[in-house]
Amino acid sequence: MQQRLDADVIVIGSGIGGLVTATQLAVKGASVIVLERYLIAGGSGGYFERNGYHFDVGASMIFGFGDHGTTNLLTRALAAVHMQIETIPDPVQIHYHLPNNLEIEVHRDYEQFIQELGDRFPHEREGIRKFYDECWKIFNCLNAIELLSLEEWRYLMRVFFQNPFACLGLAAYLPQNVGDIARKYISDGELLQFIDMECYCWSVVPAERTPAINGGMVFSDRHYGGINYPKGGVGKIAEKLAEGLGKAGGEIRYGARVTEIIPKAKSEQQAIGVKLANGEILYAKKVVSNATRWDTFSNLLKSEPLPNSEKNWRSRYQQSPSFLSLHLGVEAAAIPEGAACHHILLEDWADMEKEQGTIFVSIPTLLDPSLAPTGYHIVHTFTPSWMQEWQDLSPAAYEEKKELAAKKLCDRLLAIFPKLEACLDYQEIGTPRSHRRFLGRSNGTYGPIPTGKPWGLLGMPFNRTSVPDLYCVGDSTFPGQGLNAVAFSGFACGHLVAATLGLV
Ligand SMILES: NC(=O)c1ccc[n+]([C@@H]2O[C@H](COP(=O)([O-])OP(=O)(O)OC[C@H]3O[C@@H](n4cnc5c(N)ncnc54)[C@H](O)[C@@H]3O)[C@@H](O)[C@H]2O)c1
Numbered sequence: 001m002q003q004r005l006d007a008d009v010i011v012i013g014s015g016i017g018g019l020v021t022a023t024q025l026a027v028k029g030a031s032v033i034v035l036e037r038y039l040i041a042g043g044s045g046g047y048f049e050r051n052g053y054h055f056d057v058g059a060s061m062i063f064g065f066g067d068h069g070t071t072n073l074l075t076r077a078l079a080a081v082h083m084q085i086e087t088i089p090d091p092v093q094i095h096y097h098l099p100n101n102l103e104i105e106v107h108r109d110y111e112q113f114i115q116e117l118g119d120r121f122p123h124e125r126e127g128i129r130k131f132y133d134e135c136w137k138i139f140n141c142l143n144a145i146e147l148l149s150l151e152e153w154r155y156l157m158r159v160f161f162q163n164p165f166a167c168l169g170l171a172a173y174l175p176q177n178v179g180d181i182a183r184k185y186i187s188d189g190e191l192l193q194f195i196d197m198e199c200y201c202w203s204v205v206p207a208e209r210t211p212a213i214n215g216g217m218v219f220s221d222r223h224y225g226g227i228n229y230p231k232g233g234v235g236k237i238a239e240k241l242a243e244g245l246g247k248a249g250g251e252i253r254y255g256a257r258v259t260e261i262i263p264k265a266k267s268e269q270q271a272i273g274v275k276l277a278n279g280e281i282l283y284a285k286k287v288v289s290n291a292t293r294w295d296t297f298s299n300l301l302k303s304e305p306l307p308n309s310e311k312n313w314r315s316r317y318q319q320s321p322s323f324l325s326l327h328l329g330v331e332a333a334a335i336p337e338g339a340a341c342h343h344i345l346l347e348d349w350a351d352m353e354k355e356q357g358t359i360f361v362s363i364p365t366l367l368d369p370s371l372a373p374t375g376y377h378i379v380h381t382f383t384p385s386w387m388q389e390w391q392d393l394s395p396a397a398y399e400e401k402k403e404l405a406a407k408k409l410c411d412r413l414l415a416i417f418p419k420l421e422a423c424l425d426y427q428e429i430g431t432p433r434s435h436r437r438f439l440g441r442s443n444g445t446y447g448p449i450p451t452g453k454p455w456g457l458l459g460m461p462f463n464r465t466s467v468p469d470l471y472c473v474g475d476s477t478f479p480g481q482g483l484n485a486v487a488f489s490g491f492a493c494g495h496l497v498a499a500t501l502g503l504v
Pocket residue numbers: 012013014015016017018035036037038041042043044045058059060061062256257258259290291292295438439440441446447473474475476480481482483486
């Protein structure tokens with residue numbers, strides 16, 4: 001007997017990866033249901049409101065909103081469902097406050113950034129130029145081709161014949177890491193530490209473990225498409241994608257927690273399906289999981305032994321730390337005139353990768369004041385933290401540890417915002433436990449990081465999995481963390497699944 005089908009494709013999770021997959025499939029004519037365990041869409045790209053403040057959950061430095069080229073994947077994902085968002089250009093990507101008074105601002109203008117970095121390291125002026133120019137080479141290859149699934153051979157042939165040099169260029173960079181390129185041109189130890197931080201602040205690993213292709217994207221796109229903040233907050237991206245999905249005929253269900261993926265039986269009689277926490281079972285031709293690979297294979301595929309491909313991947317990649325997050329509301333006087341929106345603070349290079357070592361700060365109200373009551377700013381401060389730090393504590397000990405950690409972070413921030421503590425109006429503290437609880441991410445992880453030196457991006461799995469008709473999308477698939485990166489993963493997954501359904 002033919003199995004009942006509820007949709008062509010079920011997508012588990014409405015993070016940006018899941019939503020881009022769903023919208024891409026819907027506009028190609030597939031019937032799609034997105035199942036989201038939380039109350040709103042967006043996952044790490046979501047938001048919450050408290051006391052008149054509109055806080056971004058995680059992502060706040062947004063790549064992919066440019067208006068030209070092919071790498072502006074957020075603009076493109078929205079346009080595919082006839083949506084767009086007004087964005088506010090950020091003139092400085094990051095203001096670094098590093099040991100030995102190394103104060104560097106990464107200006108939107110490439111030449112200004114290269115000039116100022118060269119002024120600080122005059123003996124390395126040439127090396128600096130050569131290093132960042134090589135990153136542009138990678139970016140120019142990416143930005144010259146249509147970005148779809150590398151698992152779909154017709155696309156690969158097409159893109160290769162359309163632009164063989166860009167494809168060969170990318171193929172050459174796929175196994176490389178940023179550190180190898182930096183060391184070709186630069187020998188100053190402090191400058192190499194700076195390049196490590198340039199990588200660490202988005203890849204959570206130093207340059208020698210950061211894929212060159214991702215470095216090329218980040219170090220060039222910030223000057224090309226630029227960093228642009230969505231007016232109304234980062235949550236608008238998911239809101240608009242979800243709206244576009246509805247208009248394209250797709251459906252999204254909230255409060256719909258998937259507890260189990262039911263794989264296709266060997267007899268091929270039964271369609272692949274999912275079971276929800278309320279006991280309901282839904283069937284589809286294909287299931288796409290936007291949960292992390294760890295959650296997908298260890299929690300959702302309950303009866304299946306862990307496939308060898310996943311075992312191999314887990315030996316090459318581990319979970320990155322999660323974050324300790326302080327969502328602060330402060331009086332405007334706390335923020336000095338002319339301050340940049342994003343800051344990185346580190347006092348001692350030895351602490352860069354340590355628990356609560358590097359501090360990330362984002363003040364989105366400098367770009368969009370409407371996110372806070374008049375006369376106030378949002379200061380979102382976060383620092384890497386491991387789940388182990390926050391387990392096995394009594395409720396009272398957990399609360400006390402949170403308060404202490406928050407106080408320590410605020411004290412360190414006084415170095416750049418001396419009036420911060422005096423101007424504090426609201427504080428909400430999130431730990432790895434909060435990230436696990438609200439985002440459904442194993443140990444609240446920010447995503448996969450290589451266990452040793454990786455072969456660039458070659459070790460990252462694509463969207464197809466070893467379980468027939470089950471696909472993965474999001475930051476535990478190629479090319480990894482970042483909203484623009486998971487948007488790529490969504491375009492690739494949507495394209496691959498559409499191809500297997502005969503829709504492209
Ligand atoms: N740019 C920044 O500042 C910044 C900061 C933090 C995170 N990020 C990035 O944001 C990206 C997040 O994108 P993503 O698409 O990979 O995923 P995501 O984790 O944001 O979204 C996954 C979604 O799936 C839902 N979900 C999980 N398990 C489920 C289940 N069993 N049933 C139903 N729903 C379930 C979650 O609630 C969530 O909405 C990450 O790549 C991260 O790197 C960026």
